[in-house]
Amino acid sequence: MTDPQRSRRIAVIPGDGIGPEVIGQALRVLSALDLPITTTSFPWSAEHWLATGETLPQGAAAMLAQQFDAILFGALGDPRVPDQVVARDVLLGLRFQLDLYINLRPIELLDDRLTPLRGKRCEDIRITVFRENTEGIYAGVGGTFRRGTPDEIAINEDINTRKGVERIQRAAFSFARDLGRRLGRPARLCMTDKSNAMPQAHGLWQRVFAELRAEYPDVAAQHLYIDVCAMEMVRAPERFDVIVTNNLFGDILTDLGAALCGGLGLAPSGNIHPGRCSLFEPVHGSAPDIAGRGVANPLGAILSLAMLLDHIGESRAAGRVRHAVTHVVRSGQTTPDLGGTLSTSACGDAVLAALSELR
Ligand code: NAD
Ligand code: IPM
Ligand code: MN
Numbered sequence: 001m002t003d004p005q006r007s008r009r010i011a012v013i014p015g016d017g018i019g020p021e022v023i024g025q026a027l028r029v030l031s032a033l034d035l036p037i038t039t040t041s042f043p044w045s046a047e048h049w050l051a052t053g054e055t056l057p058q059g060a061a062a063m064l065a066q067q068f069d070a071i072l073f074g075a076l077g078d079p080r081v082p083d084q085v086v087a088r089d090v091l092l093g094l095r096f097q098l099d100l101y102i103n104l105r106p107i108e109l110l111d112d113r114l115t116p117l118r119g120k121r122c123e124d125i126r127i128t129v130f131r132e133n134t135e136g137i138y139a140g141v142g143g144t145f146r147r148g149t150p151d152e153i154a155i156n157e158d159i160n161t162r163k164g165v166e167r168i169q170r171a172a173f174s175f176a177r178d179l180g181r182r183l184g185r186p187a188r189l190c191m192t193d194k195s196n197a198m199p200q201a202h203g204l205w206q207r208v209f210a211e212l213r214a215e216y217p218d219v220a221a222q223h224l225y226i227d228v229c230a231m232e233m234v235r236a237p238e239r240f241d242v243i244v245t246n247n248l249f250g251d252i253l254t255d256l257g258a259a260l261c262g263g264l265g266l267a268p269s270g271n272i273h274p275g276r277c278s279l280f281e282p283v284h285g286s287a288p289d290i291a292g293r294g295v296a297n298p299l300g301a302i303l304s305l306a307m308l309l310d311h312i313g314e315s316r317a318a319g320r321v322r323h324a325v326t327h328v329v330r331s332g333q334t335t336p337d338l339g340g341t342l343s344t345s346a347c348g349d350a351v352l353a354a355l356s357e358l359r
Contacts, residue, residue, distance in 0.1 A: 007036040008312050011068040013090070016046045017286025018296035018344075019074025025298035025348035026072060026305040029324075032352050033317045035309075040068075044090045046078030055089035061097035065277045070308045073281035074301065079288055092140075094279055095133050100271035101164065102171050103131035103250060104307070105283060107237075107257030107267070110329045114262030114338065117234065124238040125260055128179075130172035131250025133271055135164045138247045160201045160246070165208050171274075172244035173212050176219040179241060186220040189242040192229040192249060205246070230256060258283055265297025265337045266329070268304040270311065280308040294343045297335040299325050302351055324354035 012027065014020035030037065042060075049055055064071060071094070076087035094100070109115050109125035117125075142156040172189060180187040191209045195202035206223070213221045224232065226249045232239055233256060245253065258267035264284035271279040282300030290296055303325055309318035333350035334340030342350065 007038060008069045008314075009067060010037055010039045010308070011064050011071045012039050012041045013044055013071060013073045014041065015044070015074040015076040015090075015286065016078045016086075017075060017288050017291035018284075019045075019076065019286055021291070021294070021296045021344050022282060022298040022301035023072060023074040025344060025351070026301040028348050029302050029321060029351055029355065030305060032355055033309075033314075033320070035314060035317055037312075037314075039072075044086070045076065046081045046086055049081060049086045055086050056093045061094055064094070065098055068277050069312045070277060071279040072301075072305060072308055073279050075282065075284060075286040077286040077288070088140075091281075092138060095271050098271075098273060098277060098279070099134060100273050100276075100278055101132065101134045101167055102270070102272040102274075103129075103133035103247075104270040104272055105129040105131060105250070105254040105257070105267070106307075107254065107261060109261045110266070110326050111262070114266075114329070115260055117237070117260060120237065120260075127233070127237065127240045127257060128175065128242050129250055129254050129257065130168055130175070130242065130244040131254065132164060132168040132244075132246045133250075134247075135159045135161060136247030158198065158201045158246075158248075160204050162204065162208070165204050166212075169205075169208050169212050169244050172242055173216045173219055173221070176221075176242045177216055180218055180220075183241075186218055187241040188220045188222070188239065189244065190222050190224055190229060190240055192224050192226050192243060192245045192253075194226050194249075196225055202246075226253075229253070233257065233260065254283055262329075263297075263337050264300065265335065266299050266303070268300050268307055270304070270307045272311065278308075278311055280304040280311070294345065295335055295337075296344050297337050298344050298348050299329065299334070299338075299351075302348075320355060320358070321351075323358055324351050327354045327358060 014023040107127040109122045112121045137158045139159040145153040176187040176189040193202040193205045195206050258264045267283035269283050306318040306321040328350045335347050
């Protein structure tokens, strides 16, 4: 990733449902950018599992880490797969095995008309969420006992390690420091947890937060409990520049954040380990309710591609893509979820046209 001359390699995992539909449009945008990037597609999906019994093959994570600069991912989830084993093995498998500890999820209102919040404008809703992505209640530690009987016990443990909690909070503080320099005022960072009800696990979040807050006096750091944080995001989103939280709370807050900006179809994300092969995907899932109808919004996937381009050092191209998407959104050239009438591919056409017009 250090040699700017070398051609970059991107692994593509379109997945299930609308995943292939939206990734198809992101790939059209990528090829229009005419960058020295090659792509290789991998079939891991519900269809592939039904045909072969394979989820994420042995050694796949190591192969991706060695041979690719980044991964572009659509979505996984299919009603024919009991227990969502494919999504867990592939998506959570890659997050964990590649140690992609930062789930970076920008919440950014691109057009005043898209927010359901009365009186709020683009400058009020611009929040970057740092979601811990390798532990918490997602770690899969737990089990069932006397399963299927009236005496059943079902447990998932909330795993919080010193290393895991510190590195995600440090990433958020350090981002907030840089953001503050760009804004010309201290950036507002909120750490949110449930340490009142979970003093053991989330007490660790509090102790790490106290240490980092002292180390970053130039960041305007505050703490909110998760319930109040969710309320405040709706009541006064302008209070937040950066939010850092655990895996589960970050999952929930970012769907809420997407709704503040027009819906899931527009929300991008990165699963990142700085300096390593990282994975970029829209926040939404496979949307079985609209799959195959050609109406899925491709813009979340296209904005995820922009985040990927930033990660591999193609910031100029990333900026062009964001600019084109913003233009398309503001001019109403969108799919029905954003109030437009375009199909998935016509929305992709509009992005391509904007890219070539806005040189
Ligand atoms: P979802 O995000 O797939 O859909 C929620 C709602 O948002 C649906 O009404 C859907 O039509 C709409 N929507 C989502 N993306 C859209 C788009 N691009 N354009 C227009 N509308 C869009 O969430 P769900 O229904 O809870 O989950 C469906 C499946 O996806 C489940 O199996 C779930 O586990 C999985 N899932 C996967 C990921 C992922 O792969 N990263 C993320 C979330 C959910
Ligand atoms: C997401 C999804 C996943 C998560 C699911 C599919 C396991 O909701 O990427 O937001 O909870 O992380
Ligand atoms: Mn989610």
